[in-house]
Amino acid sequence: MMMAKAVRSERVNATRELILSTAERLFAEHGVHEVSNRQISEAAGQGNNTAVGYHFGTKADLVRAIVRKHSEPIEARRRELLAELGRDADVRDWVTCLVRSATDHMGSLGNPSWLARFSAQLMTDPSLRQIQIEESLTSPTLRQILDGLNECLADLPVPVRMERGDMARHLIIQMTAEFERAQAEGTPTARATWQEMADGLIDGIVGLWTAPVTTT
Numbered sequence: 001m002m003m004a005k006a007v008r009s010e011r012v013n014a015t016r017e018l019i020l021s022t023a024e025r026l027f028a029e030h031g032v033h034e035v036s037n038r039q040i041s042e043a044a045g046q047g048n049n050t051a052v053g054y055h056f057g058t059k060a061d062l063v064r065a066i067v068r069k070h071s072e073p074i075e076a077r078r079r080e081l082l083a084e085l086g087r088d089a090d091v092r093d094w095v096t097c098l099v100r101s102a103t104d105h106m107g108s109l110g111n112p113s114w115l116a117r118f119s120a121q122l123m124t125d126p127s128l129r130q131i132q133i134e135e136s137l138t139s140p141t142l143r144q145i146l147d148g149l150n151e152c153l154a155d156l157p158v159p160v161r162m163e164r165g166d167m168a169r170h171l172i173i174q175m176t177a178e179f180e181r182a183q184a185e186g187t188p189t190a191r192a193t194w195q196e197m198a199d200g201l202i203d204g205i206v207g208l209w210t211a212p213v214t215t216t
Contacts, residue, residue, distance in 0.1 A: 016055050018044045023052070024066050028117035032063060032128055063128055067135045070105065070115055077101040078141035092206050094148045099172060099202050101141075106176060107194030112184035120177035123170075153209060160213055168205045175201055 022044040026035045037052035037059065044051070056062040078101040085093055106116055122128040136142055146165075153161055179197050182189045191197040 012055075015044075015046070015051070019046070019052055019055055020062075020066055020069055023062055024118050025114045027063075027066075027121055028114035031121050032059065032125065037062075060127070060131065063122065064131050064135065066118065067122075067132060071135055071139070073108075074101050074105045075139055075141055077104050078139070078145070082141060082144060089148060089152075091149065091152045091209055092202065094145050094152065095168075095202050095205050095209065097145050098142075098149075098168075099198050099205065102172065103176060103194050103198040103201070106180065113180055116173075116176035116180035120173050123173055149209070156213065164209055167208055171205060171208070172201065 019040060023035070023040045026040060026043060038049045040062075041049045041051045048054070052062060056065055078097060081097040081101055085097070106113060109115060119132065122132045150161065156164075175197075179189060179191070179194070181187075189197070191200050
């Protein structure tokens with residue numbers, strides 16, 4: 001009996017993982033609202049067209065499950081990067097933690113991968129964007145990075161810090177999505193690897209944060 005339960009549990013977990021990876025790919029390629037649960041079930045090879053709803057509930061629940069699947073390894077990488085920081089961490093150090101926690105994970109996914117493009121799709125939809133933001137707000141390491149950045153940039157007016165924070169977020173999301181797409185399609189890029197791509201992204205975001213402020 002216990003053996004049968006264990007086998008069934010493994011089968012259920014494998015099915016859930018297959019649905020998650022299939023949904024992530026389809027959402028990244030076509031957009032979340034352009035893909036139905038039925039299409040995901042069929043693409044995942046599930047004979048039952050209600051498999052997505054059975055395992056995850058609503059489409060919003062499925063999106064949240066994909067986000068959480070990747071949040072855990074990114075959180076773990078942030079902890080590692082934060083542990084390497086010295087007591088006098090500067091803007092570049094904090095930005096490095098912010099960027100590399102994401103790009104290191106994306107680089108570990110192989111080619112093709114879909115996470116960066118999936119994340120970019122979420123940010124174009126207000127309700128789905130909120131799921132991404134809510135999951136981010138639960139991250140203690142992300143809060144630590146943002147607090148460290150704010151401390152280093154205390155001389156910047158708060159509205160400017162908020163504005164540049166939005167700019168940095170868009171840069172990370174869109175640049176990683178473009179790089180992931182180019183990698184998948186075999187299109188030449190300015191940087192050959194995720195490691196090198198992160199170097200350029202960090203340089204750009206540090207420059208953004210430390211740029212002069214125009215006053216009127």
